[in-house]
Amino acid sequence: MELRTLRYFVAVAEELHFGRAAARLHMSQPPLSRAIKQLETDVGAVLLLRSAAGVTLTPAGTALLAEARALLDQADQARVRVATAAGAPTLTVGILGDGADPAANRLADAYRRQHPDVEVRVRDTDLTDPTCGLRAGLVDVALTRGPFDETGLTVHQLRADPVGAVLRADDPLSGRDRLALADLAGRRWFRFPDGTDPVWQAYWHGGEPREGPVVRAVQECLQAVLWNGTVGLMPLGHRPPGELVVVPLAGLAPSPVVVAWKDTGPLVRSFAQLAAAAYRA
Numbered sequence: 001m002e003l004r005t006l007r008y009f010v011a012v013a014e015e016l017h018f019g020r021a022a023a024r025l026h027m028s029q030p031p032l033s034r035a036i037k038q039l040e041t042d043v044g045a046v047l048l049l050r051s052a053a054g055v056t057l058t059p060a061g062t063a064l065l066a067e068a069r070a071l072l073d074q075a076d077q078a079r080v081r082v083a084t085a086a087g088a089p090t091l092t093v094g095i096l097g098d099g100a101d102p103a104a105n106r107l108a109d110a111y112r113r114q115h116p117d118v119e120v121r122v123r124d125t126d127l128t129d130p131t132c133g134l135r136a137g138l139v140d141v142a143l144t145r146g147p148f149d150e151t152g153l154t155v156h157q158l159r160a161d162p163v164g165a166v167l168r169a170d171d172p173l174s175g176r177d178r179l180a181l182a183d184l185a186g187r188r189w190f191r192f193p194d195g196t197d198p199v200w201q202a203y204w205h206g207g208e209p210r211e212g213p214v215v216r217a218v219q220e221c222l223q224a225v226l227w228n229g230t231v232g233l234m235p236l237g238h239r240p241p242g243e244l245v246v247v248p249l250a251g252l253a254p255s256p257v258v259v260a261w262k263d264t265g266p267l268v269r270s271f272a273q274l275a276a277a278a279y280r281a
Contacts, residue, residue: 006068076266094132094139107278158279160254161235164246188212190224190232
């Protein structure tokens with residue numbers, strides 16, 4: 001059994017869908033299906049049951065999944081130890097959003113325990129690049145927020161945060177229990193510069209072109225509301241200054257917190273696995 005084939009199997013077993021697994025692996029579906037069939041031949045057992053309803057694991061597949069994860073983890077650790085022996089390895093992490101998120105703090109602690117010899121470099125980015133420099137090759141992995149254009153990237157959702165409208169405390173709408181986008185029609189919004197990821201812009205601008213001050217950072221968003229009485233969107237988990245309030249917004253999908261990467265490697269894979277565990281805790 002080759003490690004590459006085991007990675008293919010783990011992707012299918014976790015996604016329970018050949019199409020999604022192929023997209024996650026950045027490959028087409030036919031060679032993935034052939035690799036899984038060859039693996040089943042090699043081990044002498046049916047691992048996956050395919051039906052119109054989807055893919056399910058057989059008892060043999062469930063047993064192999066646990067073993068495959070353990071083998072892949074061991075292989076990754078071996079690569080990290082070799083890289084450490086050859087010179088201190090580094091991982092550059094792009095971060096967007098609330099650096100005080102308890103889950104992010106748990107992730108940092110877990111990664112340090114798992115990889116004490118790895119130097120982690122953090123690149124803090126503003127709101128104009130939700131990939132945190134991933135597309136430009138400035139970071140190895142991004143801990144960020146969506147939605148954004150995921151083309152060419154592997155993106156794993158860690159959590160989904162409902163959003164609300166951020167308003168001045170003396171705004172006529174601030175006392176409402178819930179708002180709809182229609183309630184904000186005609187208002188000036190803080191908005192992102194032209195050229196910002198269009199999927200990102202469309203979500204945070206409420207699906208419509210907006211007029212208002214251009215912002216690049218969270219503090220600029222808050223100051224635009226405080227000084228100009230503009231409105232905008234913010235995750236409900238964020239706590240604005242006392243002069244501002246966030247009112248839940250109906251009819252808008254939650255904003256996902258995600259880990260994303262372009263080129264995989266043992267340090268990146270370990271980061272993604274530890275991130276999933278930290279955000280489940």
